[in-house]
Amino acid sequence: MYYIGIDLGTSSAKGILADKSGRILKEANVEYPVFYPYEGWSEQNPCDWLDAAKEILASLSDGISNEIAGVSFGGQMHGLVMLDENDNVIRPAILWNDGRSQKQTDYLNNEIGKSKLTRLTANIAFAGFTAPKILWVKENEPENFRRIAKIMLPKDYVAYMLTGVFSSDYSDASGMLLLDVENKCWSEEMCRICSVKPEWLPRLFESYEVTGKLKEEYNLPNAVVTAGAGDNAAAAVGTGTVANGSCNISLGTSGTIFISGDNFVSDPGNSLHSFAHATGRWHLMGCILSAASCNKWWIQDILQASDYSAETQNSEPLLGKNSVFFLPYLMGERSPHNDTNAKGAFIGISANTTREQMSLAVLEGVAFALRDCVESARKNGLNITSTNICGGGARSEIWKKIIANVLNVTVSSPVTEQGPSYGAAILAMVGSGAYNNVYDAVNNIVKIKSTVKPDSQTVALYDKKYEIFKSLYPALKNAFAKM
Numbered sequence: 001m002y003y004i005g006i007d008l009g010t011s012s013a014k015g016i017l018a019d020k021s022g023r024i025l026k027e028a029n030v031e032y033p034v035f036y037p038y039e040g041w042s043e044q045n046p047c048d049w050l051d052a053a054k055e056i057l058a059s060l061s062d063g064i065s066n067e068i069a070g071v072s073f074g075g076q077m078h079g080l081v082m083l084d085e086n087d088n089v090i091r092p093a094i095l096w097n098d099g100r101s102q103k104q105t106d107y108l109n110n111e112i113g114k115s116k117l118t119r120l121t122a123n124i125a126f127a128g129f130t131a132p133k134i135l136w137v138k139e140n141e142p143e144n145f146r147r148i149a150k151i152m153l154p155k156d157y158v159a160y161m162l163t164g165v166f167s168s169d170y171s172d173a174s175g176m177l178l179l180d181v182e183n184k185c186w187s188e189e190m191c192r193i194c195s196v197k198p199e200w201l202p203r204l205f206e207s208y209e210v211t212g213k214l215k216e217e218y219n220l221p222n223a224v225v226t227a228g229a230g231d232n233a234a235a236a237v238g239t240g241t242v243a244n245g246s247c248n249i250s251l252g253t254s255g256t257i258f259i260s261g262d263n264f265v266s267d268p269g270n271s272l273h274s275f276a277h278a279t280g281r282w283h284l285m286g287c288i289l290s291a292a293s294c295n296k297w298w299i300q301d302i303l304q305a306s307d308y309s310a311e312t313q314n315s316e317p318l319l320g321k322n323s324v325f326f327l328p329y330l331m332g333e334r335s336p337h338n339d340t341n342a343k344g345a346f347i348g349i350s351a352n353t354t355r356e357q358m359s360l361a362v363l364e365g366v367a368f369a370l371r372d373c374v375e376s377a378r379k380n381g382l383n384i385t386s387t388n389i390c391g392g393g394a395r396s397e398i399w400k401k402i403i404a405n406v407l408n409v410t411v412s413s414p415v416t417e418q419g420p421s422y423g424a425a426i427l428a429m430v431g432s433g434a435y436n437n438v439y440d441a442v443n444n445i446v447k448i449k450s451t452v453k454p455d456s457q458t459v460a461l462y463d464k465k466y467e468i469f470k471s472l473y474p475a476l477k478n479a480f481a482k483m
Contacts, residue, residue: 001020001067001068001069001222001432001434002017002018002019002025002067002068002069003018003019003020003068003070003071003072003425003426003428003429003432003434004016004017004018004057004060004061004068004070004071004072004223004425004428005018005071005072005073005074005234005418005420005421005422005423005424005426005427005428006053006056006057006071006072006073006074006158006421006424007073007074007075007231007234007418007419007420007421007424008049008052008053008073008074008075008076008154008155008158008231009231009252009253009420010034010044010076010095010096010097010252010253011031011032011034011253012029012030012031012032012052013029013030013032013049013052013053013056014027014028014029014056014418014420014421015027015028015029015053015056015057015059015421016028016060016418016421016422016425017060017061017425018422018425018429020429021444021445022416022422022426022444022445022446024416024418024422026059026060027418028055028056028059028060029056030051030052030055030056031052032044032045032048032049032051032052033045033048034095035092038100040098040100040331040332040340041094041099041100042094042095042096042097042098042331043092043093043094043095043098044079044093044095044154045089045092046089046093046154046157046158047089049157049158050157050158050161050162053158053162054162054218057071057162057220061219061220065219065220065221066221066222068220068222069222069223069224069428069429069432069434070223070224070225070226070428070429070431070434071214071220071223071224071225071226071428072207072225072227072228072424072425072427072428072431073155073158073159073228073229073234073424074155074228074229074230074231074233074234074238074419074420074421074423074424075153075154075155075156075158075172075228075229075231075420076095076096076154076155076231077096077153077172077175077231077232078095078096078128078129078130078133078175078176079093079094079095079096079130079153079154080093080094080130080133080134080137081093081151081152081153081154081156081157082137082144082147082148082150082151083148083149083150083152083157084148084149085147085149087149087150087161090147090148091137091141091144093154093157094133094136094137096128096175096254097128097253097254097289097290097331098127098128098133099127099128099331099332099340100127100133100136101127101132101133101135101136102127102341103136104132104133104135104136104139105125105126105127105129105132105338105340108124108125108131108132108135108177108193109124109125112193114270117190118266118270120187120189120190121177121178121180121181121187121190122174122180122182122264122266122274122275123174123177123181123266123273123274123275124270124338125177126338127332127340128287128289128334129175129176129177130151130153130175130176130177130178131176131177131178131190131194131196134151134194134195134196135194135195138195145195148200149200150166150200150202151196151200151201152168152202153168153172153173153176153230155172155228155230156168156172156202159211159225159227159228160202162214162215162218162225163211163212163213163214163215163225164212164215165211165212165225166202166203167202167203167204167205167211167212167227168201168202168203168204168205168227169204169205169206169207169209169227169228169229169276170184170204170205170206170207170276171207171230171232171233171234171275171276171278172228172229172230172233173204173276174230174274174275174276175230175273175275177190178190178191178194178196178201179204179276181264181274181275181276181282182264182266184204184276185204186198186201186204205226205227206227206278206280207226207227207228207229207233207234207237207278207279207280207427207438208226208227208278208280208427208430208431208437208438209226209431210224210225210226210431210432211225211227212224212225213225223432224431224432225428225431226427226428226430226431226432227427228424228427229278229420229423229424229427230275230278231250231252231419231420232248232250232256232258232285232420233258233275233276233277233278233283233423234278234419234420234421234423234424234427235248235250235258235390235391235419235420235423236248236258236260236277236278236283236423237278237422237423237426237427237438238390238414238416238418238419238420238421238422238423238424238425238426238446239388239389239390239414239419239446240388240414240442240446240448241258241260241388242260242277242279242438242439242442243260244260244261244262244263245260245261245382245383246259246260246388247259247260247384247386247387247388248387248388248389249370249387249388249389249390249391249394249403249411250291250389250390250391250419251291251292251366251389251390251391251392251393251394251399252291252292252391252392252419253290253291253292253293254287254288254289254290254291254293255287255288255290255291255292255366255369255370255391255393256285256286256287256288256373257285257286257370257373257374257387258283258284258285259283259284259285259377259382259384260277260281260283261277261281261282261283261284262281263281263282264282265282265380267284267376267380268380269336269376269379269380271286271335271336271373271376272284272285272286272335272336272373272376272377272380273285273287273335278423278427278438279437279438279439280437280438284380284382286335286336286370286372286373286374286376286377287334287335287373288328288333288334288335288366288370288372288373289329289330289331289332289334290328290329290330290344290366291328291366291369291370291391291393292366292391292392292393293330293331294326294328294330294344294362294365294366295308295362295363295366295393295396297330298358298359298362299311299359308396309396311355311356312356312359312360312363312396312398313398314356315356315359315360315398316398318356318357318360319398319401319402319405319458319461319462320405320457320458320460320461320462320465321461322357322360322364322465323348323350323353323357324346324347324348324349324357324358324360324361325346325347325348325361325364325365325465325468325469325472326344326345326346326347326358326362326364326365327342327343327344327345327347327365327472327473327476328344328362328366328369329342329343329344329345329473329480330343330344333369333473335372335373335376336372336373336376337372337473339477339480341477341480341481341483342473342477342480343476343480343483345472345476346358346361347472348361363396363398363399363402364402364406365469366393366399367399367402367403367406367407368406368465368466368469370403370406370407371406371407371466372470374407374409384407384409385409385410386409386410386411386412387407387409387410387411387412388411388412388413388414388448389403389411389412389413390414390417391419394413394417395417397452400413400452401452404452404453404454405454405455405458405459405461405462406462406466407454408454408459408463409454410451410452410454411451411452412448412450412451413448413449413450413451414447414448414449415446415447415448415449416446426438426441426442426445429441
């Protein structure tokens, strides 16, 4: 029997077909657009996701439809999808990296209060979260707000349209700021604060639990559908990051530090998100809004180049010695600054600065921003000495060396790099009964192909550079706000 995992990303949907051993037999990818109507806004048409998912299902199951035993999803988190009473999409989905709801975020954090939010949801408000977006729609598009019959997350919209089951999982729901994460139930008080009717929200499942089956029209009669997970929890499963204290770095459009935990923990400083994990347990996560997207912007849009590796292929002697700094805040920043006004910046440029130095600075700036998240975890007593890594940026060998030395950790690359789609396929295996639980599946399937260890001399050089990096955002914060 075979299993399909679909990752609903920001720029495209990626699907894989795997067997029980985790061997990938087939892959599919469908791109779709992101729309930026105004500065700081980021939207997509949910129908584009659905069309992509249908195309992927048809491609991966071609000729073996009766042998597909399970389907599951990983998906971009936090996006607001609203349906009316006839299941029509009310407006374009407001995405995770959309910053329009800063006013509503400030209201939740300052007037409702961070301590109350933390008590109710284990987290404070960030502009990327779903609840501030709901308040924004209520205040700015009241006619759309009045039409709401269902509120859901991106992957859950696709699952609903494919199965007819209105559901979500705890890991993805954790990022809405409507879930009582510790007790795994919707917070009635947060719903009241955000004017959300309980019937608008889906039934909740563990990520590996079966929610239903695909509609007959998709011709997959033997496939069960499991609830799936938010992209980072799915990626953690796909990289084997399920044991207590294990860590995964995702270098996708955004960047994340994901730390798995057996027990519920809330970050007292509110720099890290406290979310449910796809294993049935919990995790802490730090998220920077721009990671591999910074490199794409620099290489493709600014340099008008296409060979990413060529820009830094001779840069290894420069590691820890580059005099140029880059702030990777192209879409504002979430962890730990929580500032939609933050901007990207090159600092330290002189008449002698080279293209190579600036290209290297982009990779280093993302690594330093990830270290901000790691330092928050270390303040919580977490001893992070190693991490798995996934995402498009993880294909860069020099970027992995930079991260190993900036964070002073061993960086391990799994044999399979698909991350969220691979994790979704594993969740489908568990739901269909191929494995007893996520831990058994991961122990049997996920293997490591290579590791990068930090070098003590390079670590010392980057420690000094990080001290400078830490001073840059505070120095520019007021200027960013005035812009």
